[in-house]
Amino acid sequence: MPKQRLSKSVVDKLQPLTAELIYWDISFPGFGVRVKLNGTKSYVVQYRTRSTGRSRRKTIGQHGPLMSFAQAKDIATGLLSDVLRGGDPVTEAQMVREAPIMQDLCQQYLDVHAIPKKRPKSVANDRSMLTRLILPRFTSQKIRDVRHKDIQTFHNSLKVTPYQANRALALLSKMFELSIKWGMRSDNPAKGIERFHEEKRHRWLSSDELTRLCVALDNHPNQKAANAIRLQLLTGARIGEVLTSKWENFDLDRGVWIKPSHHTKQKRTEHLPLSKAAAALLSRIKNGAAGSEFVFPGRSKNKPIVDLKKFWRSVLSKAGISDYRIHDNRHTHASQLVSSGMSLAIVGRLLGHTNPMTTQRYAHIAGDPLREAAEVMAEKMSLGTRMRDRST
Structure with missing residues (x-):
């Protein structure tokens, strides 16, 4: 791969040849620009991980109006500094891309926790809440990106049905509690959200x-x-x-x-x-x-x-x-x-x-029966009073 001192003017003048080439900056090891056959130019960094010594290459972005030479160089400086501290930008970016989403957590909750451990009716209720309420709101959101504010907004949106809102919140809290045990995130964003007041039913037949x-x-x-x-x-x-x-x-x-x-x-x-x-x-x-x-x-x-x-x-x-x-x-x-x-x-x-x-x-x-029992003594005392009145 050719090496030369890169600058904005040098990058602007680079032209595609018979094959894709990467021009490495001799003044900044590990930083370069890739020129494709169609003339597209993209900034890249290359490094070896400190833990394994494996060579990794990461594309920073395409040269042009949205990314200047100076911006690309600043980003490269940050990435290569992370490598010196033991980081691996390629693996970290891959982990972010492949991080499980809420749909994954919902399915794992059903497969690993609900179905093996709960009654069929409870599983059916959970599945219904997930399908009707939770998944439409959180389906593609990454588990690690769900915030306390997101859960609060979701709970507030169900205020006209407080009982249902509280059950959905409880289900989310349980799933995030399990997600911590499963290594999907480190905290429970549903924790601390105040439940809506529920009026308990006191209906029975006369x-x-x-x-x-x-x-x-x-x-x-x-x-x-x-x-x-x-x-x-x-x-x-x-x-x-x-x-x-x-x-x-x-x-x-x-x-x-x-x-x-x-x-x-x-x-x-x-x-x-x-x-x-x-x-x-x-x-x-x-x-x-x-x-x-x-x-x-x-x-x-x-x-x-x-x-x-x-x-x-x-x-x-x-x-x-x-x-x-x-x-x-x-x-x-x-x-x-x-x-x-x-x-x-x-x-x-x-x-x-x-x-x-x-x-x-x-x-x-x-x-009521306690009151009736209490009246027994009152009746006895009343009877004693009447007998005394008669004797006087």
Whole structure:
């Protein structure tokens, strides 16, 4: 390769020959200009890495209006200085180009964490949030380039649906937490973002509504679905636990429902005592069962009922009940237990709550039997006063 003292005027005069050539600057080793057959001139640097001694070449940019000789020389000085400090500009640039993007993180989260470790319904929820909310916003953005401000802006854009916004934020935070463990970045940009306030639902059925619901269930033509709702009301279980339950999970002689860990939200095996009514209901269902391992098989005996949305809308319409979800049957179950004098601790255990605060929503109901108990003493004292008045 030819060598000469390079300058702006020298570079301007260089002309293409019969082959592509690189002219190296004798006054600045490692810096040169490449002249292609079509006349294009590009500045380059060449160096050997300090760690391996491997020769590397990097193109700085094309000579012309956007890059002068002086600018190229300044960039070359910086790059070669990095090499002296042990850097490798070519490898570093390649790492930046090939750095994983958010789509990669989403897929790795599903493959490595969600699918192996979470319940199928939770995986489906995560996949839905990724597809509908997160990927449209972050798909091609490099993981290392996502900033705290980006996550904050994304979260704020969902303020009209605060519950959904908070779930998406929690999912992002979990993914970035894992990305640190996977060596994709060193910090979690979702950390420290304040969640939106969420109004907790406190909806359960009054005695009159519960009566109307039971009548609607009795009169509905789909008694298989009706039985699933009855079992949920009698046990306070989540509807997913009811629909995926198998006969092997029930010990009807002992009156126990053994919920396997992969079906419960808390990922632990639960032993739920069955009431006589629940055990009797299951016995009736079993007597009419068609040989499926599932208590509530779907169209195929090998799979359970998937959901009851259409059935539930029909039942609520016939019962004249509004603003009431299937999940609220758990609240109705709990409210009936608490109002009968059952302690919040016991109710929480029956519902599978690991956090006592979750059961505190029923605290004001628990006050009713306590108030009635308090009135017992007042009544005794009132009786004593009346007897004294009569004696005087």
